[in-house]
Amino acid sequence: MQIKAPRGTYDILPEQSIKWQWMEKIIKDTAGQFGYQEIRTPVFEHTELFERGVGETSDIVSKEMYTFQDKAGRSITLRPEATASCVRAFIEHGLYNGLLPVKWYYSGPMFRYDRPQTGRFRQFHQFGVEVFGSDNSLLDAEVIILMMEIFKGLGIKEPELHINSVGCPSCRPGHRQELIDYLTPLKDKLCKDCQQRYMTNPLRVLDCKNQSCHQTITGHPTIADSLCPACTRHYEQVREALSENGVAYIHDNNLVRGLDYYTNTAFEVHIPGLGAQSAIGGGGRYNGLVKECGGPDVPGIGFALGMERILLAMEASGRLIERSAALDVFIITMDDKFSRHALQLTNKIRQSGISADMDYNHRSPRAQMKFADKSNAKVVIMIGEEETEKGFYLVRNMQSREQYQIDQEDFIAKLQTILLKNEEEIG
Ligand code: HAM
Numbered sequence: 001m002q003i004k005a006p007r008g009t010y011d012i013l014p015e016q017s018i019k020w021q022w023m024e025k026i027i028k029d030t031a032g033q034f035g036y037q038e039i040r041t042p043v044f045e046h047t048e049l050f051e052r053g054v055g056e057t058s059d060i061v062s063k064e065m066y067t068f069q070d071k072a073g074r075s076i077t078l079r080p081e082a083t084a085s086c087v088r089a090f091i092e093h094g095l096y097n098g099l100l101p102v103k104w105y106y107s108g109p110m111f112r113y114d115r116p117q118t119g120r121f122r123q124f125h126q127f128g129v130e131v132f133g134s135d136n137s138l139l140d141a142e143v144i145i146l147m148m149e150i151f152k153g154l155g156i157k158e159p160e161l162h163i164n165s166v167g168c169p170s171c172r173p174g175h176r177q178e179l180i181d182y183l184t185p186l187k188d189k190l191c192k193d194c195q196q197r198y199m200t201n202p203l204r205v206l207d208c209k210n211q212s213c214h215q216t217i218t219g220h221p222t223i224a225d226s227l228c229p230a231c232t233r234h235y236e237q238v239r240e241a242l243s244e245n246g247v248a249y250i251h252d253n254n255l256v257r258g259l260d261y262y263t264n265t266a267f268e269v270h271i272p273g274l275g276a277q278s279a280i281g282g283g284g285r286y287n288g289l290v291k292e293c294g295g296p297d298v299p300g301i302g303f304a305l306g307m308e309r310i311l312l313a314m315e316a317s318g319r320l321i322e323r324s325a326a327l328d329v330f331i332i333t334m335d336d337k338f339s340r341h342a343l344q345l346t347n348k349i350r351q352s353g354i355s356a357d358m359d360y361n362h363r364s365p366r367a368q369m370k371f372a373d374k375s376n377a378k379v380v381i382m383i384g385e386e387e388t389e390k391g392f393y394l395v396r397n398m399q400s401r402e403q404y405q406i407d408q409e410d411f412i413a414k415l416q417t418i419l420l421k422n423e424e425e426i427g
Contacts, residue, residue: 008114008122018325023310024107026153027127031105034146036129039104041085043111047075053084053293055260057201064112066122078111083261083286083302084293086130091295100133100298107307119277119309128283128304135287135299137234140265141241147269147281147303148247154310155319156271159280162252163242163267165235166203167227169288175226176202182220189216203256209276222253231264238265261286267303271313280313281305328419329356330372334365334384342383345393352412354419373398378422379415397422 005011012020028038047067054061066078079085086104095102107127114120129146131139144161151159167175179202187195191210198205205217227235242249249267257266266284274280283303290298329349331342342358349356357375359368365382372380382394392405395415399422406414 006122008116008120010121014325019311020307023154023307023314024127027107027150027305028105030150030153031129031146034103034142034149036103036105036146039086039089039106039130040108041079041082041089041106043109044076044078045085045088047077049084049088049293050077050080053087053261053289054081057197057204058260059204059258060112064114066111066113080112081110081259081304082106082108082126082128083130083259083289083300083304086302087132087289087293087295087300090130090132090298090300091290091293096133096290096296096298101139102132103129104131105129117277118275119306119312121308125307126304127307128302130300130302132290132300133298135234135285137237137265138241140234140238140285140301141245141247143283143301143303144238144242144249144267145245145247147267147283147305150305151269151280154314155317156280156310156313157317157319158271159313160270160272161247161249161267162255162270163238163249163265164252164255165223165227165231165264166256166262166266166284167223167231168263171226171228171231172223175221175223178221178226179203179205183217186216189213201260204258206254206256207258223256224251224253234264257282257284261289261292263287265301271309271316273316274309274312277306277309279306280309326376326378327357327372328354328377329379329381329415330368330375330377331356331358332365332368332372332380332382333359334382336362338383338388341388345381345383349412349415352416354412354415379418381415399425 050061050065056062060080065080068076070076090102105128108125109123110126111123113122116122129143131143148161180199183198183202183205187198190198190205191208191213194205194208194213205213206220208214255266255268262284264285264287268279268282270278271280272278281303285301287299289300290296331346333339333342346356346358359371363371369380378398380396380398387393391408393408393411394403395406395418396403397418
């Protein structure tokens with residue numbers, strides 16, 4: 001029987017990976033401009049990290065984790081997100097003793113056992129940032145500005161930024177109780193999930209995707225009404241800073257996020273035309289998380305973007321132009337007996353920093369030319385009887401279709417000139 005990739009996973013073949021590389025470069029360059037540096041953490045961690053970090057009542061921990069026992073009987077989980085891993089690394093390396101804030105970015109695969117559909121996978125990719133060591137509201141604004149700059153750089157049209165404040169441990173319990181009191185008489189009208197969670201995690205009822213729950217709770221008490229003075233001020237400052245920097249946002253009373261660690265600012269970006277999985281990114285502050293995970297009381301904030309959804313959004317914006325890898329040079333042999341010479345020449349060209357390839361499948365010169373064309377080679381070099389005897393190469397510029405005989409002496413420098421001229425002409 002044929003073995004296929006597991007459900008909810010997929011391969012990124014070269015014609016796609018070139019788009020990924022382009023997208024990742026823009027994202028990482030933008031993060032670099034904002035002073036963020038890359039962190040790479042393991043793709044698996046001790047299960048307890050996510051239970052404590054993301055929270056046991058969240059869907060991610062209660063239903064979606066890939067958890068298994070390793071050979072020594074330890075419970076291990078494939079990371080469903082990377083914030084908890086960054087927090088662990090921040091604590092483990094004692095970075096709270098160093099220069100703060102620490103500004104990190106990461107990208108890589110995440111794993112969630114959910115029902116696959118368009119834009120939702122079991123192995124998917126996130127780009128994210130995490131900042132530790134400052135509770136300045138201007139930093140909240142910076143993190144959101146960075147996210148919006150990334151969308152701009154990628155040409156994503158009209159990303160809709162939703163923001164809210166989810167309060168802090170001093171104002172949240174009041175709102176939580178108000179919400180439970182409000183939801184209790186409505187209990188029977190809620191969906192099964194909400195009936196189970198309205199007592200343990202009533203905030204999650206607010207962002208239930210079920211339309212009838214949504215309608216049932218239209219008049220719910222909002223967090224905004226219960227915020228303590230410090231949280232109110234913080235949220236106001238974030239909103240002011242966003243406006244001062246030209247970032248448009250929607251204040252969204254229902255935005256609570258699906259992970260338990262958030263405090264104060266929470267945000268999400270939606271692309272309305274993207275269908276059910278319209279959130280291309282989300283994040284917020286998590287001032288209690290470092291402490292919760294065993295570190296000192298250091299505040300944090302960050303976001304993560306779903307890379308697959310970003311690609312879908314770019315496609316929808318008409319920005320995802322077909323890209324193909326272009327090879328500088330393809331070497332064609334007029335006869336198989338020149339192939340050893342071809343390999344030496346190919347390597348010499350590569351060592352000079354020019355990309356080059358040749359035929360290994362004993363194709364006819366005609367078929368090699370077709371192959372060169374398909375590989376988008378800019379220049380083709382032909383080696384045959386006459387060329388080897390007289391000490392030159394026949395070079396065809398595939399863009400201008402011009403053909404030259406170039407002396408084998410000083411060949412690389414001349415080749416570089418041809419490639420450079422082509423680039424200048426393309427602009
Ligand atoms: P999240 O909202 O769970 O937040 O995920 C962030 C983004 O990852 C989502 O907006 C979505 O685009 C993408 N995503 C999530 N699940 C899937 C899936 N199954 N398939 C495809 N894409 C998906 C977090 O993960 C937090 N760690 C963000 C954060 C960082 N908060 C603070 N710092």
